[in-house]
Amino acid sequence: MAFNNTKNYYEILEVSVDSSTAEIKAAYRKLARQYHPDINKSPEAIDKFKEISAAYETLSNPIEREKYNILKGIFEPQKTKTSSQQAQEEYKNATKNPPPPAQEKTKKDPTEKKSREFNLIKFFKYLNAKFKKQKRAKENKKPQKGQNITTDVTISPEEVITGSKRIINVLTTQTCPKCNGHKFINGGKCSECNGSGDVSRRKKITVTIPKGIKDGAKLRLKGEGGIGKNGGPTGDLYINVKIETPTKVHFDKQNIYYDVPITPFEAALGEEIKIPTFDGTIKLKLPKNTCSGQKFRIAGQGIKKNGKIGDLIVTVSIEFSQDLSDDEIKLYEKLKNLSKDDVRKNLVNEN
Numbered sequence: 001m002a003f004n005n006t007k008n009y010y011e012i013l014e015v016s017v018d019s020s021t022a023e024i025k026a027a028y029r030k031l032a033r034q035y036h037p038d039i040n041k042s043p044e045a046i047d048k049f050k051e052i053s054a055a056y057e058t059l060s061n062p063i064e065r066e067k068y069n070i071l072k073g074i075f076e077p078q079k080t081k082t083s084s085q086q087a088q089e090e091y092k093n094a095t096k097n098p099p100p101p102a103q104e105k106t107k108k109d110p111t112e113k114k115s116r117e118f119n120l121i122k123f124f125k126y127l128n129a130k131f132k133k134q135k136r137a138k139e140n141k142k143p144q145k146g147q148n149i150t151t152d153v154t155i156s157p158e159e160v161i162t163g164s165k166r167i168i169n170v171l172t173t174q175t176c177p178k179c180n181g182h183k184f185i186n187g188g189k190c191s192e193c194n195g196s197g198d199v200s201r202r203k204k205i206t207v208t209i210p211k212g213i214k215d216g217a218k219l220r221l222k223g224e225g226g227i228g229k230n231g232g233p234t235g236d237l238y239i240n241v242k243i244e245t246p247t248k249v250h251f252d253k254q255n256i257y258y259d260v261p262i263t264p265f266e267a268a269l270g271e272e273i274k275i276p277t278f279d280g281t282i283k284l285k286l287p288k289n290t291c292s293g294q295k296f297r298i299a300g301q302g303i304k305k306n307g308k309i310g311d312l313i314v315t316v317s318i319e320f321s322q323d324l325s326d327d328e329i330k331l332y333e334k335l336k337n338l339s340k341d342d343v344r345k346n347l348v349n350e351n
Contacts, residue, residue, distance in 0.1 A: 009055035009068065017074050021060060029055040032187040038180070047168035049239045053184055067126070145172065146235035153210055154242045157249050161256075161303060163211040170205060170237060173226040198227060207239060210303035212254065215243040254303040254310030261319040262286065275314060277301065284314060293316040 010017050013027045034040065035048045040201045068074075152172055175181045176199050178192035189195035205224055219238055225235025243251070248259040260275055268286035274281045284296060295315050302310025321328070 007051065008061055008072070008074075010074075012051050013057040013059065015059075017069070021062070024056065024059050028052060028060070029187045032056075034183070034184075036184075037182060049182070049184075056187075068313060070123075071127070071130075120260070141234035142230060144229040145232045148235045148238060149225045150238045151242065152240045152242060153207065154244050155213075156244050159209055160213060160243055160251060161211070163213075164209045166207045166209060168207055168239070169202055170224075171200055172203050172224075174201050175199075175227060177254040204297075205237065209241070211242075212303045213241055215241070215251075217241045221333055251303070254305055254308060256302050256310065256312050258314050260284075260314050260316050262290070262316045264318055264320065266290075267292070267318050269318070279313070282312070286316070290316060290318075291314065 008231065010196055013024060013031065019027075032050045033131075035045050035052060037046050037049060040049075041241055046281035058068050073255075107228075110139050130151050151168060153168055154168055155164065155166070176190060176193035177199055178184075179190035179197070181197040183190055183193070183195045183197045185191075190197075193199050203224075205221065207219065207221070209219075218238055221237040221239070223234045224237035228234055236311065250257050258275065260273070262273060265271070266273060266286060267290040268288065270286050270290065271286045272283055275284055281303060282298060284298065293315065295313060298312040298314065300309050304310075323331075
């Protein structure tokens with residue numbers, strides 16, 4: 001509360017110091033209607049409306065009003081007593097509390113001194129707290145940048161290759177459309193923003209995902225964050241990009257690594273296989289007796305970026321059917337009897 005305002009709050013609301021709360025409220029409503037920025041378009045209307053609102057906020061609250069009166073040295077006028085009433089009151093006080101004899105000195109009550117000291121300490125603590133609050137309020141009037149917003153977006157491996165556009169839905173703060181950030185309407189708090197001056201809204205934003213983006217990359221969209229305060233700039237939107245990586249595909253710089261399963265007979269006979277890619281299929285001729293885990297590099301089938309293109313590196317793994325027919329099992333038994341090769345002959349005997 002700006003108690004050190006150069007103008008008197010009573011003068012601002014055009015009321016006397018002994019006005020009732022109802023009278024203060026009526027005066028505020030009258031002035032608010034006169035100087036509300038939506039009605040009064042004069043340049044000084046905004047400042048005048050702020051003064052009126054600050055004065056009303058203090059004087060309409062009995063506790064804050066009493067504190068204000070104490071700090072400003074304002075005392076409500078006492079009703080004038082008739083000479084008869086004053087004489088009767090003096091007589092009662094004199095008979096009730098007779099003055100001590102002239103020769104006797106009155107004793108001072110030590111508790112009264114402690115009480116005064118305690119009240120004085122409380123008063124200075126109150127002043128100190130008020131001054132700190134006013135200092136914070138002054139600092140809060142400086143232009144402040146809006147809050148930055150951070151969100152995540154998960155893209156597919158195909159989007160890494162081709163790039164894409166994504167529409168994301170973020171929660172941002174905006175100036176209240178009902179009170180235009182003035183916080184008050186017709187003498188009361190705005191029902192839309194509850195007197196805060198801004199509201200939270202969902203906003204759809206189109207984001208361009210560039211080709212070849214890396215997992216964990218961060219995109220920045222300037223000015224798409226929360227609104228600034230006191231004329232400060234709008235905050236930014238930061239997007240953390242995550243790549244939904246299947247177990248069979250991963251990326252390293254501009255190269256694509258692809259795990260491809262093959263059948264035992266394709267590995268043994270050296271068949272030509274088709275490999276699905278993001279923009280079609282490619283053919284790979286396997287050599288005879290291909291081993292599981294063997295790698296094949298296909299040049300020019302990686303990520304295209306900055307005039308350069310990476311490679312596709314295929315790692316094959318021999319996989320067996322989980323549902324072999326009786327004829328297939330008989331053939332494997334025949335192969336077992338024909339094979340003389342010991343594939344574990346190079347293992348170290350640890351026993």
